[in-house]
Amino acid sequence: MNNDQAKVFDKNTLDNLRNLVKRDAEGYRHEFLLQFKHYEATRDIFLLQPSKNSKEFADLIMFIAQVSHCYPEDCKTFRKELMELLEKHASVLDAMLRRSLVQALILIRNRGLIQAQELLPLLFKLFRCQDKLLRKSIFQHIVADLQRSNAKRRDDKLNRKIQNFLYSVVGEDNELAAKKSLCVLTQMYHKRIWSDANTVNVVANAVFHKSPRITVAALKFFMGHDDMDSDMESDDEDTNLETATREDIYKAFKKGTKSSKKKKQAKLKRVQLAMKKVQKGHMDKGKSYSFTAIQLLHDPQGFGERLFSKLNKTNERWETKLLMMNVISRVVGVHQLLILNYYSFLQKYLQPHQREVTQVLSALIQATHNLVPDDVLAPVLRQLCNYFINDKSRPEAMVVGLKTVREMCVRQPLIMTSDLLQDLAQYKKFKEKGVSMAARSLIGLFRILSPNMLHKKDRGKGADGDATVEAYGAFSPSSGVDGIELLRNAPSDSDMDSDMEEAGESSDEEEDAGPASGSGSEDEGEADEQQGEMSLRQLKKLASKSKSKKEEEEEAADEMEEDWDNGILSQEDFERIRELKQRALVKQMMSKYGLKEDSVAFHNTMEEAEKLLNSRQIVSDRKVDAEDLEYTKRYTKTKEERLQSVLAGREGREGFTAAASRRKSKAGGLSNREKKKKKFMPLAARVSQAKSRKRNKKWRQQGKHKNV
Known part of the structure; x- marks a missing residue:
């Protein structure tokens, strides 16, 4: 027991x-x-x-x-x-x-x-x-x-x-x-x-x-x-994140047995995937997750109103209130809601000395969309201009104010009047570079939206005088796929190929008919009769072929129209529509400056046009970071500060030195030149070598004396 x-x-x-x-x-x-x-x-x-x-x-x-x-x-x-x-x-x-x-x-x-x-x-x-x-x-x-x-x-x-x-x-x-x-x-x-x-x-x-x-x-x-x-x-993966170095990559593919290489390569693949995941999360900053979550709300209007009423009654910390403001603004911007009292609530926080005022301004921007009446946003814009954009304000506050005004005008251009725009445009010659650049950005926006609101000297070359801001509530529904007209009227490659083939066939026929005219005088009559008969036959064949070609083209056109009407489009068609949109936009922009399609500048601006097309989406869906509204002035560094930054950049780069210093600190064997100096030679060879050195030295001295 x-x-x-x-x-x-x-x-x-x-x-x-x-x-x-x-x-x-x-x-x-x-x-x-x-x-x-x-x-x-x-x-x-x-x-x-x-x-x-x-x-x-x-x-x-x-x-x-x-x-x-x-x-x-x-x-x-x-x-x-x-x-x-x-x-x-x-x-x-x-x-x-x-x-x-x-x-x-x-x-x-x-x-x-x-x-x-x-x-x-x-x-x-x-x-x-x-x-x-x-x-x-x-x-x-x-x-x-x-x-x-x-x-x-x-x-x-x-x-x-x-x-x-x-x-x-x-x-x-x-x-x-x-x-x-x-x-x-x-x-x-x-x-x-x-x-x-x-x-x-x-x-x-x-x-x-x-x-x-x-x-x-x-x-x-x-x-x-x-x-x-x-x-x-x-x-x-996020807490215990490893980084793959060049040594790890070398060991995974060059060192060890096959089984050990497979294990090291699998581990290397996991590390690289984890790094990509973390980098994607840092670049995305959670925008995609928040956007999809807000899109899935069943009753966004009710959610926004309930959260706004809680914001009015809450006694929580300022950070919690800022979170509530940002969430309300995101919901309002994504779903284009109307909570009119929310803008007057934000108005009382629009002051330069307000703590974390850029967060409030980003919330105001995100809550602005084209369905908000301009008379609701007019008091907010007026207070923003009075408190931030004046000659007595600091340059940092002026930059923040001008950037906020521009972003609000992107979402709702009707809030801007011509008098206010012309006053703000005068800051383009301000002594601070940040203020002048923000004012020029506002001018560039209205050069596209409505150039007539600017002074004539600010409109720029090639401004479209007919461009105006649409009225409140104006909506033009699309009857089909956006850009289908460009695809329907675009020249196809098959048409170009058929034209080239027809031109080649006609030239071959002319070459074949050319040497036949050099025959004898006795057979000229018979040849002319045969040629006339052949030409009649050819004309009949060409007439029948032309009729059949016209009928085929008409049938093909009818089929194409039926396809467009039925909406049968492939992924290649949509990519083609995007390419044609991009090319049409570049043509429109470059025609203002008199540049043609075959110029070098035309091809250089294709990438910029693609970025512009990507930005032409529903602007109220975009998330505005408060850091983008701030202005940090860069002062010139002193010599000591520059030296400190240089030395800080050299940390961890001790192995990257000059070639001469690496040769001096070399721990390997001797070079071929050093071995040659230490090579054993007979006495006669050493004597002749010394004489040649002495003779060469004497010649160098004489040459130098002659040059002098």
């Missing part, structure tokens, strides 16, 4: 037994049943005092969880007992024991012995426990489990059950559980596993939660960046 007790309570014995059971389950069945009986006895004793710490009980639980897949019939009730123990006594259990119980359940779930919908409700209840490590491990398991379940194919049945459960948890008053469920939803959305409209609208409802932390997390989701609290965990 003493030996059995020693086996029971020794952890090393449990570890050895676990390894033996995994190798031969049937052979060590008796030892497992002995430990299982001891677990049942220890459990009954533990339930008498659940708050007591029991390390032996935790070791037994982990042992049985690790080998439960080997004895499924004997461990049927094991997982249910663990779940009941956590449900009843989770709040009073010791922290170490509670984490051991959760790890055992996670291990059983990874073995596939329990369903996710059975375990998830218990795990979300455990989010209420005041144990940060426990909440972190549970969150990581939930995200990994859902990602693993949807890796090969999308499990809609499981997703629907878990989503319904999470939706109910997000609306609860318990802050910890609601926050963690919201984190799971946002993580699943960013991993594009749950990227449907229901997930987005549940997060939208979380914006109006009682807890300010949950409100901020939901607002950050719609702004496109994750919550940076300690509760939000990032992927392993």
